[in-house]
Amino acid sequence: MKKYIKYLALASLVFTSCDPEFNDSVEDGDFYTAGEADFSNFVSVGNSLTAGFADNALYIEGQKNSFPNIMAQQFKRVGGGDFVQPLMNDNLGGLLLNGNQIADTRLVLGVNAEGNPGPRNISGTPTTDITNSIHGGQMNNFGVPGAKSFHLVAPGYGNVAGVPVGAANPYFVRFASAEEATVIGDAMAQNPSFFSLWIGNNDILGYATSGGVGVNQQGNLDPTTYGGNDITDINVFGSVYSDLIETLASNTSGGVVYNIPDVTNIPFFTTVPANPLPLDETTVTILNATFQAYNEQVLPGLQQQGVLTEEEVALRQINFQAGPGNFVTIVDEDLTDLTQILQGAPFNLSPEQAQTLGQLRQANETDLIVLPAANFIGSQVEGGGVSAINGVSVPLGDQWVLTATEQAEINQARVAYNGIIQALANQHNVAFVDVDMLLQEVAEGLPTDSGVLTSEFAAGGAFSLDGVHLTPRGYSVIANRAIDAINEKYGSSVPRVNPGDFRTIQPSNN
Amino acid sequence: MKKLLLSMGLLLSFYSVYAGGYRVATQGQRALAMGHSGVAVVNSAETAFFNPAGLILLEDRLNVSAGVTGVFNSTSWQNSSTGQFSSTERNVSTPFYLYASYKINEWLAAGLSVYTPYGSRVEWEKDWPGSHLVNEIELAAIFIQPLVSVKVNDYLSVGGGPIFVTGSVDFNRNITRSLVDEDGNRANVGISDSGITNWGWGASVMFTPTEELKVGFNYRSEIMMDARGGEATFSNVPNSPAVPAQNGVVPFNASLPLPAEWSLGVSYEFSEKFMATVQVDRTLWDVYESLDISFPGTGIPDAVNPRNYKNSSIYRVGAQYKASEQWTIRAGYYFDESPVQSGFFAPETPRNDGHGFTGGFSFELNDKLALDFAFLYLRFSEVDESYDFYMEDGVQVPFEGTFKSNAFLPGIGITYKL
Known part of the structure; x- marks a missing residue:
């Protein structure tokens, strides 16, 4: 009998290895081609939108749903490698500098005692201290929340000493290679084979979200003199953007760039009416x-x-x-x-x-x-x-x-930036995503596999509770649009994701 | 031997899936080797399951058959439009049987059957793309059936008896496609109940017009497994009054039918050595309309999962050849119609029509004891299917993809006669 038990054990091994195999296998990539692109080392460069920032914070789950990470998972079907992100320490969000809190925790949708829902900071103390550097080894996501175009080429943007005076970025401090490192320099050091670049939003957004308290710096070509809420000079933007795309495109097999959406389509400005x-x-x-x-x-x-x-x-x-x-x-x-x-x-x-x-x-009505x-x-x-x-x-x-006057200033700069982005995308023959148009579609209602996505605050599904950044589902729609653009430009056939597999806002009374 | 079987019975789980729905047809190694055809065959105590009317026709006074089958089944899923893929864990499960009959006199025999005709164990990768439908399911049902078999005359015998069933269910799935807790863990519900019992019955006739020809018919009644007050465990649910469930354990009610089944078959002994049989089984699956789970007194909305199964048939053919005094070899084939209709292809029972190829042999150690071996390879063709009845905010969200399954079932048993 013992002998038969042995045979049974042996048979178990044999049968366990006989998984049913498809004629054409998704896992083996039988359906897909990379076309002319090389997705083996995808590096993304940008601001908070690239980082996966949402609900006014950066936190692990949001980062995992960043649009470049969503894309990178799809790239795996066409030879894409691992996508390493500068993950935060927790799902609370918020930052510490030497133990002192310098950024708030994420917003969640709470329900108060009267039963009314509203955004609130999730309770808890942040555990991500920016002095704990995570630099070293592979890094793929160079999305730095708060970065404007010229910050990506600014030495010292990751120097912790500059953080208290606003001369450096606490998020970049975490993974900058050196005090004088630049974001773009560190990104290129990863030898990317394919890139994404979405930058310029903050060159107008700080002005917009501050209600236009900043200065429109048209004509001022020295960005070191700019305040955080200022509008970047169009020529400064053009010059920086040209350098960025030149650097990225000439050292990779290709990439994708994104334009700047109209701020008047985002719930940060459309939720509170002027006549409430x-x-x-x-x-x-x-x-x-x-x-x-x-x-x-x-x-x-x-x-x-x-x-x-x-x-x-x-x-x-x-x-x-x-x-x-x-x-x-x-x-x-x-x-x-x-x-x-x-x-x-x-x-x-x-x-x-x-x-x-x-x-x-x-x-x-115009305000x-x-x-x-x-x-x-x-x-x-x-x-x-x-x-x-x-x-x-x-x-x-x-x-x-x-006001309408301030909106016009923003729009003038934005339209100019977008002209520059599109022209340089054409010049360098990289894929281009019209995010401006996409978010207009969302504002009007974008059908997905999970119903219609809109930009209504909290309920619409596309925008997170800060009213500016997207939800995971919103980012998945961005990722799909980018995949479409890449497939068209490079003759690849990267599969899209189901937006319904990604969440919208997070309810919680924590 | 007894000790071994006992310990196997205690150690191993009793269930698996490899046939249409959650029917597991491995109720005798001799029959299984012949395409699981046995309704018109009398060659051991296995007839206690296939056709208890045949027990009185067994030559020996005491007959015992016992066995266990190792089920190695696996299903793969992929969706080429999203690039997603997953497969089930290849868990080994072990349906078993134990039959005994005793001939009291020339016209009356008594018997006892213990067997596991229904069960399911499917475990997908946790949080796989279809996890809002099922992460993991385990159904187990043990049938215990006392039997009588009566010879009415030289041509006709009848048999049957009441069936006591005790079963258990474990089912786990994510609550929606995207709900997560504050740490991004998928919100999940698991239901679990055991000791679910109910009664049913089975009856059969066997007609023997000539010594070589047998015609058999067997019927087993539907048995409804009603889980009442089992434990439903919610986990990873965000702490919010906006979500209609909270982490913790609440009671649940659910019902799962074990459908009625009849079999009709013919066997013919072409010679002393060679016998062949054909059989058709019909399972009345249409009773399985919907898997509805309620959480009484909790305010949590019912989970309604339409199934809409249809009645299905299985066509079986088998033969045995007595090669020597010691060796008997068997082979068979069956075609298994899936009860699952298009658009209702839920990944908890991801089965389309299957082809079963079987073989096996018996080896007589002595006059009293024989070892029985059977092997089944169940082949399914690749199928593009979907489950269309998952609702999200009042919108149907189909779960689509290509499925492919296979199963290998080696089995071992003993036949004892005195």
Whole structure:
């Protein structure tokens, strides 16, 4: 009997090795070709979008769903290798510098005691200290959250000493090869065979998300003088981008580049309407009485004096109606500043009143209110008494509102950047992804295998809870579009992913 | 020998899948070697399963057959449009049988059967692309059946008896395609219940118009396995009131039918040495409309999984040749129709129509004891299929791909007669 047991054991071995084999095997790559591209060492270069940043943080799960990592997994069917990312230490997100927290944890969708959902920081203390360098060995994802175009070529961008003064990037500090290393230099040191480059978003985004408090630096060719919320000069962008794509394209078998989407399509600017205020009859009567003299006498008077145009007088009219849908009041720095005039005769207003009215107007349909204003509008001004309501009696500051004028500045730069990106993509004959068009499609509703993806905040599925960065599902759509572009450019047949296999926002009360 | 079988029975798991649905046809090595044809064959206590009416026709007073089969089955899946692929673990499972009959007098025999005709064990790679349908499933059912066999006259005998079933179920899947906890682990639910019992019955007739010709018919009733108050374990669910489940254990109810089955067959002894048989089996799978799992009193929505199985047939042919006093060799073939309809191809029972090729032999150690060996190779052709009834936010999300399965089943048994 023992003998038979032995035979059975032997048979087990034999049968275990006889897995059913397909005529054409996905695993063996029978369906796919790399075309003219060599995917063996894929390196991605860019900013937060390349890093897999989401929910206002970088965390492991988000990184695993970065669009280049999604692509790299698909590249494995056509000879792609491992894709190593500078993974964070946890799924909380947030950063420490020598034990002191310098970046918040990720946002999750919590539900409060009243049953209302809303974004909140997940509780916990970050464990990723940027002084713990993870440099060394293979690295494939050079997405650095916060990087602008010129940062990728800036020596010292990974020097920890520069972090407290804003001269260096804490995310790059973690995996920079040396204090004076550049992002692009470290990326090229990996000998990429194929690349992705998506950069330029932050060259306008800081200005946009700050409500345009920064400076439009057109004409200033020295980016070292720029503030974090400034718009990068078009020529500076062009020069840097040209160097980047030249370096990447001439040392690889090919790559893919992405343009810059319109910020007015992202939920950071589309979620809070300019007219969110419900007001009752009593309040409206008081408010309108307050502004009656201003609307009917002060403004027309200033027009007669030639201080204001008829157009500006119309723009500065303040009117409220009982019920929902009242536009907030804002400070618009592009208006004529009346602070001094109103303090003089015949108005003789107090400096405080004059200050309030100086660049005051009511918002209109063309203004974009930033997402963080959601909890600020309608709140009482600290120490200001019950009638001091932010967005009503106290106007929203510049940082809460992106006016039409500011939007135009952003768009002018963006369109120029995109022209440069597309021209250089053509010149270097690399694949090009029109992310601008893709996110417009998402804004209108993009059908996927898991229903329609939209850019509605929290519910739409495409955008994470910071309203700027994408969800894993959103990144998967970017990855698919890039795969399409690559397949078309290089004659490859890399398979796409199912967006429905990737999550949207994360609910949690942790 | 007894000790060995006992320890095997204790150590090994009793279940597997390799036939249509979750029917596991390995209820006798002699029959299995002939394409699992036995309804019109009387050659050992195996007839207790295939046709208990035949027990009274056995020559010896006491007959015992026992055996165990090693099931090595595997399924591979791939989707060429996404580049995804996966395969099941090649777990070895071991359905077994034990039959005994005792001839009380010339017209009455009594018997006892213990066998495992239904079962399933499929284990995909954890979090594989179809994990929202199934990660892992194990079904086991042990049938215990006391029998009587009565000779009505020289041409006709009848047999049958009540069946007691005790079963267990383990089923694990991810809750959706994309729900994860705060650390990115896929949210998961596992249900587990054992000691699920119920009763059924079986009855058969055997007609022997001439000494060489036998015609047999056997029927086994449907038995519904009702799991009540089993344990459903939710894990990796994010901590949020927005999600209708929480980590922890809640009760569940579910029902799984073990469908009725009938067999009709003919055997003919062409000579002292050569016998051949044909048989058709029909399994009334249409009772399996949906696998519905409810979580009473928890507020967790029911999991409704349409199955819509259809009745299916199996066509069997086999022969045996007595080569010498000691050696008998057997061979057979069967065609196994899958009960799974197109569009309902759930990866928990990923089976299309299969071809079974069988062979085996018996070796008589002495007058009383024989060793029986059987081998089955079950071949499935590659099939492009889908399960279309998974719902996500009210939208049907088909799970598609190419499936290919195979199974190898070597078996060993003994036949004892006195």
